[in-house]
Amino acid sequence: MFTHVVLIKFNTDADESYIADVGSKIDTLPQEIEQVRGVAYGADIGLTSGSWDYAIIVELGAASDYEAYAKHPTHVDLAELIKKGVADRTVVDFDG
Template sequence: MVKHIVLFKLKESLSTEEKQHVMNDFKVAIEALPATIPSIRKIFVGLNINSDEKWDICLESEFDTLDDVKAYAVHPAHVAAAGILKEAKQDRACTDYVF
């Protein structure tokens, strides 16, 4: 199994309300993906409640293989969901590992 974890930092220029709106929309869209992308074994989006920390969003997902992660990354439903962050994202970090 492969764990795919992605952290997102939103732009500081966004208001608290704008950030919350983008974060909530992203969470709903990403967590709906297993209905469309069957290779997703598990997916969850956590929204940071600690403003002292750098990252605003944590996406945690599980797949059978790294090839499944790569297929998920380019799947049109994922691309559309990820597009919610396009204008709001300042930074991104990712790791994929076997567990």
């Protein structure tokens, strides 16, 4: 199993509608992209100071699946949407 994690800090003008649109796009990943085995996402609940606003976790079968996932039009559309409302993001990819 290969896991792709994206942590996001939204712009101050990213409203609930925009964040809901991001979630809706994430929900389509397993149906649209063969390599995606599962997804999880959500807003930080505020228990830890200095935390990021939102996390996206995408599970793929193997690291070798990442290239096809990254180039898939559904992922590209999601990435473009995220760029519109994000002040910063970081990524962690790991096997296991």
